Amino acid sequence: MANREAPLGQGLLYGLYQNRIRRWLATQDRPRHVAMILDGNRRWAKQRELETAAHGHRAGAAKFQEFLTWCDDLGIQVATLYLLSTDNLTGRKSAELDELFTIIAELADDLSHFRNWRVQHVGSDEGLPERLIAALKAAESRTKDNTGLHVNLAVGYGGRREIADAMRSIVEQHDAEGGTLDALAELLTPELIGDHLYTGGQPDPDLVIRTSGEQRLSDFMLWQSAHSEFYFVEALGPDLREVDFLRALRDYARRQRRFGS
Template identity: 55%
Template structure:
C-alpha cells in the first residue's frame, strides 16, 4: 500500500468521525430498508466471479447491522433475493442460495438480532424454508436487538397479492360474507396481512449501486419513506456512506404525503 492510499484512508477515518460526531440521534430513522444491489457489478470490476461478489456482499451485512446498532436503529429490512431472482439460471442461483443460507445461519447464531423472514416461502427450496423458520424461532426472544427482516423470495406486488389472499381466507374462516368483507376493507385491514404486519413502515430506504428506482421494494410500506441512492456497490459500502445517508435523512422535513 503506497503513501497516497494510506493518506486517503486516514482522511476517510477523520471525515467519518466528524460526520458521526455531528449526527443527531433524535433524528435517526427507526426502520431502514436496504435494497442490496451491485454485488455482480462489483465482482466484474474486481475481476472476481459472481459468487465471490455475493460472498463479499454477504460479509457486509453484519458490519452494516453493527452501524445500525450504534445509531439506535430498531428495524432493518434487507432485500436479499427478489421473486424475479428466483428464476435465475440454476448455475447462478445455487451458489447464491447457499450464500443466503449461510447469512441466515450466521445472523441467528450471532445472538444480537431477531430474524424475521419476509417473502413467499413457497418459492424457496425446502432447506432454506426450514432454516428461515428455525432462525425466527431461535431469535424470537432476543431482547433489545435489532429486528432484521430478511426479504428472500420477496416482491412488492407478490406481497400485496398474498396480503389480499390472506385477508380473504381469514374472512372465510370467520364466516364473513364477501359483502361484509367488501364493506370493511380499508388500509389498516390490508396492512394487518402484510409480511411486516405490526412493524413500523420504513423511514428510510437505501439503495446501493447508483440505480434510482425501488424495483417493487415494499410498495405498500414505503408510501411516505425517504429514499437515499448511493453510487457505490453494496460490497464497497462504507460506514461513511451509511452516515451520509443518516445525515441526509436527518436534514429532510418529512411531510407524510402532506
C-alpha cells in the first residue's frame, strides 16, 4: 500500500497529530520485526544538485539511525536495514561503492555505541573490502551481550544468495555428520531452511517498509517476507519523517493478517 496522505509541516499541529497516532498505537498490535528499504538516496542528492551520490547516502545513513530510534522508542524488537545488495556490488561505480563502504562502516560503528542495541551483519562477506568486514565484525562483537533493539545490517545481501547459502550450509552440516542423501530429503523442511538463513533464530519481519514510491522487494528477505505486510512511502529515503513511520504502523494495526490463508 502506498501512502497518499497529504504532507505535514513541522509546527504545533504536526506534533499534535503525531501524538494522536502514538496514543492510538499504544492500544494496538505492533510489529515485532520491521524491515526497511530506505530507497531514493541518489535521487535525493540529484534533486538538490549535490556534487556526488555520497551526500545522499550520508543523509540516508543519518535517517537510518533516526528510524532505529523510532523503532526502539515504540518497543519494536528487531529492525533490519537494507544497506547494500549483492546487485549493488556489481552495478555501482567503484568510486560510489568506496564511499558507500566508508559510510556503512561508520554507521555500524555509530550504532554499536548507541543505546543498548545489538548489531548483527546479515549478508555475505564476498565482494566487501576488509575494512568494512572488520567494522561489521567489531560492531557485532561490541554489542553481542546487549539486550535492546536487535539491529540487522543487510550488507552484501541478496535474498536468492541467502537461500542458496542456507541450502549449502544444510548440505555441508549433514555431510559432516555422515548423513545420506535420502536422509537429507526427509529432514529438509521450511523450518530447517529458516534456521540456516542469515537471520536464523529471529522472527520474520511483520512489516516491510520501502521509501521513494518504488513498490518491489529488490531481492530483499525473499524467504522471510512470505507473510509480511508491505507499506510503501512516496518520500525519498532521507526525507522520511516520524509521522510517515507512525502512519505505516497505524496501517499495519488496521490490517487483518491472513498468513497466506
